[in-house]
Amino acid sequence: MKRGRERIILYAALSLCAFLTVFPFLWAVLTAFKSYEESIRIPPTFIPENFRLENFRIVLKKFPFSAFYANTFLMILFVIIFQLCLCSMAAYAFARLHFPGRELIFWSLLALLMAPGQIFLIPNYETMVKLHLADTVTALWLPKVFSAFGTYLLREFFRGIPRSLDEAAILDGCNYFQIYLWIHLPLIRPALSSLAILTAISAFKDLMWPLIVNNSMDKMTLSSGLSMLIGEHTTIYPQVMAGGLIAVLPMLLLFFIFQRQFIEGIATAGIKQ
Amino acid sequence: MKKMLTAILSGAAALSLFACTAPEKVGSASSVKLTFCIWDEVQQPVFERIIEKFEEENPDIDVELQLTPWSQYWTKLDAAMGADSAADVFWMNTFLPKYASAGLLEALDGYLEKDGIAMDAYVASSAGMCRYEGRQYGMPKGLDTVQLFYNKEIFREYGVEEPKPGWTWEDMVKKAEELKAKSSEIYPILMELDPQPSYFNFIVQSGGYILDESGKKTGLGEPGSIEAYRDIVELMDQGLMPDARVLSDTKGTDLFLSKKGAMLFMGSWKCSLLDQAGFGDQIAAVPMPLREKGNQSVIGGLSYAMNANCKDKEAAWKLIRYLSGEEANRMQAEEKIDIPALKSAQQYYRAEHIDTAVLFEAANSGFPYPTSLLAADWNQVISDYSGKIFAKELSPEEGCRAMQKEVQDILDKEQT
Numbered sequence: 001m002k003r004g005r006e007r008i009i010l011y012a013a014l015s016l017c018a019f020l021t022v023f024p025f026l027w028a029v030l031t032a033f034k035s036y037e038e039s040i041r042i043p044p045t046f047i048p049e050n051f052r053l054e055n056f057r058i059v060l061k062k063f064p065f066s067a068f069y070a071n072t073f074l075m076i077l078f079v080i081i082f083q084l085c086l087c088s089m090a091a092y093a094f095a096r097l098h099f100p101g102r103e104l105i106f107w108s109l110l111a112l113l114m115a116p117g118q119i120f121l122i123p124n125y126e127t128m129v130k131l132h133l134a135d136t137v138t139a140l141w142l143p144k145v146f147s148a149f150g151t152y153l154l155r156e157f158f159r160g161i162p163r164s165l166d167e168a169a170i171l172d173g174c175n176y177f178q179i180y181l182w183i184h185l186p187l188i189r190p191a192l193s194s195l196a197i198l199t200a201i202s203a204f205k206d207l208m209w210p211l212i213v214n215n216s217m218d219k220m221t222l223s224s225g226l227s228m229l230i231g232e233h234t235t236i237y238p239q240v241m242a243g244g245l246i247a248v249l250p251m252l253l254l255f256f257i258f259q260r261q262f263i264e265g266i267a268t269a270g271i272k273q
Numbered sequence: 274m275k276k277m278l279t280a281i282l283s284g285a286a287a288l289s290l291f292a293c294t295a296p297e298k299v300g301s302a303s304s305v306k307l308t309f310c311i312w313d314e315v316q317q318p319v320f321e322r323i324i325e326k327f328e329e330e331n332p333d334i335d336v337e338l339q340l341t342p343w344s345q346y347w348t349k350l351d352a353a354m355g356a357d358s359a360a361d362v363f364w365m366n367t368f369l370p371k372y373a374s375a376g377l378l379e380a381l382d383g384y385l386e387k388d389g390i391a392m393d394a395y396v397a398s399s400a401g402m403c404r405y406e407g408r409q410y411g412m413p414k415g416l417d418t419v420q421l422f423y424n425k426e427i428f429r430e431y432g433v434e435e436p437k438p439g440w441t442w443e444d445m446v447k448k449a450e451e452l453k454a455k456s457s458e459i460y461p462i463l464m465e466l467d468p469q470p471s472y473f474n475f476i477v478q479s480g481g482y483i484l485d486e487s488g489k490k491t492g493l494g495e496p497g498s499i500e501a502y503r504d505i506v507e508l509m510d511q512g513l514m515p516d517a518r519v520l521s522d523t524k525g526t527d528l529f530l531s532k533k534g535a536m537l538f539m540g541s542w543k544c545s546l547l548d549q550a551g552f553g554d555q556i557a558a559v560p561m562p563l564r565e566k567g568n569q570s571v572i573g574g575l576s577y578a579m580n581a582n583c584k585d586k587e588a589a590w591k592l593i594r595y596l597s598g599e600e601a602n603r604m605q606a607e608e609k610i611d612i613p614a615l616k617s618a619q620q621y622y623r624a625e626h627i628d629t630a631v632l633f634e635a636a637n638s639g640f641p642y643p644t645s646l647l648a649a650d651w652n653q654v655i656s657d658y659s660g661k662i663f664a665k666e667l668s669p670e671e672g673c674r675a676m677q678k679e680v681q682d683i684l685d686k687e688q689t
Contacts, residue, residue, distance in 0.1 A: 037549050042523060042531035122352045129356040211345045212352055215308070215337075215360075231315040232343045233542050 032056070032241035039237045055242035059229075065246060067218040068225045071137050072204065075221060078141040079203045080196045087150030087195065088188075092180045094151065095158035096166065106155075112148040121212060128213050139213045140221060144203060150195050157191040158184055193261055204251070222247040304332075305588040310339040310360035312346040319608045323601045327592060334588050357582055361589045362596075365403065365411050365578040367644040372578070373405040374646055379579040380408040384590045396572075398641040399614035403576035411576030412597035415611025417542045418635035419470050419561065419570040421445075422627070426555040427535045431455040436536070436559045438631075442504070445536070445562040449513040452535050462514040463525035464538035466505075466663055468655060469642065471538060473571045475501035477640060478564035483655075484643040489684055493655070494677030497566070502662050502669035509663070517663035540573075541632050545609040548625050558627040560635060572639040574614060612636060646687045651680045 031039050032055055033048040093099075094106050124143045125134070133139045161184055169179045185192070210224035217225070226247055229240045255262060311320060317340055324336045339360055341349050347368070353359035354377050365372065372378050385392070392400045395413050403411030421436065428435045433451045436444070449461035464471045473483060481497030484490070492498060508514040515528070529537040530550045538561065547556050561568040577596050583589045595601055602618035605611050612622050612632055622629055645651075655676055662672040 037530070037551055040524075040527040040530060042528055042533055121348065122355060125352040126356040129358050134356075134358055208345060208348070211341055212349045215310075215339045215341075217340075227342050227345075228314055228340055230342050230344070232313040233540075234315060234546060 028241045029245060031238055032245050034238050036236050036238055055236075055238045056246065059239050059243040059246065063225055063228075063243065064218050065222075068220060068222045068247070069250065071140060071219065072221040072223075074137055075140040075144075076200045076203050079144045079199055082141075082145035083147060083150050083199050084192055084196060086146045088154050088185065088192065089180070090146075090151045091154035092158055092184060095155045096179075097176065109148050110152060113152070118208075121208065124209075125212055135214050135216055135219055137219060140210055140219075141203070143209070144199075147199065150199065153195055154188065154191055157188040161187055190264065193264070197262060304335045305585045307334060307336045307362065307585070307588055307592055308339055308360040309336055309592065310341060310346075310350075310363040312341055312343045312364060314340060314342070316605075316610050319605055319610055323596065323604055326600065326604075327595045330595070331588075331591060334591065336592060354580075359580050359582070361580050361583040361585075362577055362592050363580070364414070365576045367402065367573070367642050367648055369403055369410055369576065369578065370405050370644055370646050370648065373408075373410040377581050378410045379581045379583065379586060379589075380410055381412065381579065381590070381593070382409050384594075385409060388594065390594070394616060395614045396616060396636055398572045398639060399574050399576075402572075402574065402641045402644070403578070411578040412593050413614035414575040414577060414597065415602075415605065416572050416574040416614045416636055417469070417540050418572060418612070418632050418639055419474055419538060419540050420558050420631050420635050421536055421561050422529070422539050422547070422556055422558050423536045424529070424532065424534070424552075424555055425557055426552065427452070427459060427532070435557070436562070438560050439563065440559070441563045446508075446513065449508075449536070450511075453513060458533075460513075460515050460528060460534040462508055462536050462538075463529050463534040464514070464520075465525045466517060466520050466659070468652070468659070469571050469573055470540045472501055472505060472659060473642070474538075474561060474569070475504065475564060477569060477571070478561070478567055479504075480566040484645060484684075488643075488645050489688065491651075491677060491680040491684060493680055494673050499669050499673045500565075502659070502673060506662065506665070506669060517660070517665075520663075541612055541635075542573075544624050544627065544632075547627065548609075553626045556626055558631040560631055567638075570635040570639040571642050572636060573642045574611075645684065647683050651683045654679045654683065 027046075030046065030048055033051040033053075034045070035052065035054075038045060038049060094102065120143070128134045128139045128142070133142065165183055165187075166179055169183050174182065204221075205223060207221075207224040207227045210219075210221045211227065214220060214224075217228075220228075226240065226243045229235065229243055309320075309324070311317065317338070320338055324338055328334065328336060346364075350359060350363065354372075365378070369378070392409065396416055399413035399416045400409075403409060403413060423436060425435060431452055433448055433455075436448065445462070452459065452461040466472075476483060476493075476498045479497035479500040481495040481499075481501060482492035485492060505514075509516045514520075515525075525534070525537060526539060526543055526546065528534045529539075530546065532552065547553050550556065561570065577593045579586065579589045579593060597615065599615065599618050602613035602615045603621045606613050606618055606621035607623075609622065609624060612629075613619050619633060622632075624632075658667065658672045658676045658679075661667045662669055667675070
């Protein structure tokens with residue numbers, strides 16, 4: 001009996017939390033169907049008076065969503081591939097190899113983490129212009145191929161691997177690269193997937209960089225393209241929400257497919273093995 | 274797993290190839306390419322039409338319209354200027370002195386003289402705003418004025434007499450008190466607590482000033498300026514206007530459009546919203562109430578500026594001349610985008626329900642939005658302190674004294 005009551009309380013608390021999490025999203029979805037006048041009405045209406053599809057039509061006409069999807073997909077893919085390769089190699093070197101100045105280099109790398117990202121905006125932009133890459137899809141991902149955070153994260157995981165494994169591998173005739181590739185990488189797979197997920201999320205969310213480096217509408221990512229719906233004085237929120245919904249649907253689908261990996265990836269990021 | 278990865282990768286490679294080789298827009302071989310950057314999404318459709326017309330008249334010029342949202346516009350402009358890849362023609366606002374003094378904008382005086390364009394065809398304060406050290410660095414686009422809008426239905430319902438031109442601040446307070454006595458449901462007075470639609474007007478109307486004529490001295494600590502802040506806080510204290518907390522949660526305009534407010538101080542740049550209200554025929558405009566030194570409005574507005582490093586300046590000038598000419602102004606006016614700064618095009622600006630004469634009158638008696646080299650810096654100081662005054666963390670006297678000092682420090686820095 002007592003267990004039953006505990007259960008009820010637990011479920012009530014969990015439902016409340018779930019509701020609080022879902023509510024803003026629900027609000028956004030419902031707003032997408034409202035007229036502008038209804039969206040700013042006070043007191044606000046929750047359920048739209050009538051479900052109008054007009055906002056979706058306007059937004060789909062205004063933006064090249066297929067280009068947005070393609071650019072976002074390419075950007076995320078390249079960022080993940082390069083970050084996993086470069087960060088894991090660097091992290092392995094910092095964790096296992098002995099070379100002069102290793103600590104100094106590592107700590108100066110970490111100093112990068114302390115600098116706010118905006119500092120790199122203008123230098124990165126100038127580099128892209130000099131490489132004749134401004135206003136291209138390549139510019140979206142090129143400056144993001146490496147991160148100090150990823151290196152730091154993976155180094156911590158590499159350091160957690162017992163050295164006896166390395167010794168055994170050396171006895172079997174492995175060189176450093178083979179140890180990295182055959183022994184260490186498979187062991188830190190959870191860390192790699194968390195890094196992939198975290199980089200993908202941060203690349204997806206970044207709207208400043210695409211807007212700075214690219215001019216053409218068809219070279220924008222989903223998030224930066226949508227931010228163009230924000231007007232100077234007035235923002236037609238139902239259109240923003242409609243655009244947001246179109247942008248987020250495929251991501252939601254991906255999330256449901258990879259839900260397990262996603263949650264495990266984030267959960268393991270904090271655990272040293 | 275491996276197969277899937279290969280498939281994804283090759284797909285991506287194909288996509289990126291496609292992205293790289295996508296055909297460039299075809300134009301005639303000898304065409305000049307210009308880029309033109311704006312920040313307001315709402316105005317984009319009109320500008321696309323304007324550019325289409327321009328290209329029809331100038332088949333050798335190909336204009337690409339770029340949209341960068343307001344919150345990224347200035348960062349992008351700075352970055353692009355540094356890398357010499359900024360747009361050829363772009364929108365400018367009160368930040369003009371900063372860019373003009375750095376030599377990043379092309380002075381237009383030579384072109385104006387050559388084409389015989391007289392700046393007195395434009396409203397004087399708008400033309401003056403894009404002048405810096407005696408030279409014209411931009412062509413005025415439109416102008417914004419501030420006036421008071423009221424809901425006739427509410428005044429009728431509660432039997433309060435509607436505001437009339439020539440009314441005073443005291444009249445406004447009296448009407449607000451009458452409305453408040455009859456209904457607790459509505460806010461008698463609303464405004465957005467930003468400088469332009471609110472306190473910058475009242476400061477000047479009370480005999481204070483933000484910058485003096487030389488632009489080297491601020492008068493934010495003057496009695497008139499303190500008076501303006503005190504009056505706003507008083508409206509809140511008496512419950513005639515929602516307090517800062519409510520106004521920062523919900524925009525004054527939104528409350529007004531939801532029929533929750535009787536009177537609203539609002540800029541002309543939001544006029545097109547009123548037509549969306551569904552009760553537009555119940556909204557009327559009236560000049561702001563008179564304070565001690567008048568009821569003049571701050572006038573803001575944008576201009577078109579040319580990049581000093583632009584490759585083809587003749588073509589860029591042609592575009593600017595077209596944009597600031599009669600035809601382009603008419604198209605914007607008809608869409609109620611902007612009140613044209615070009616006087617001969619003002620006739621095309623007609624609002625559906627409100628009396629536009631009120632707006633033009635405010636335009637003629639108004640004063641330009643103050644600006645200087647470090648305008649962005651001191652504007653920030655003013656809006657920070659104003660926020661504290663309205664939230665009652667500081668008294669108007671304390672806030673104004675602190676603003677006076679900090680803004681003056683910034684102005685002094687400009688001189689060195």
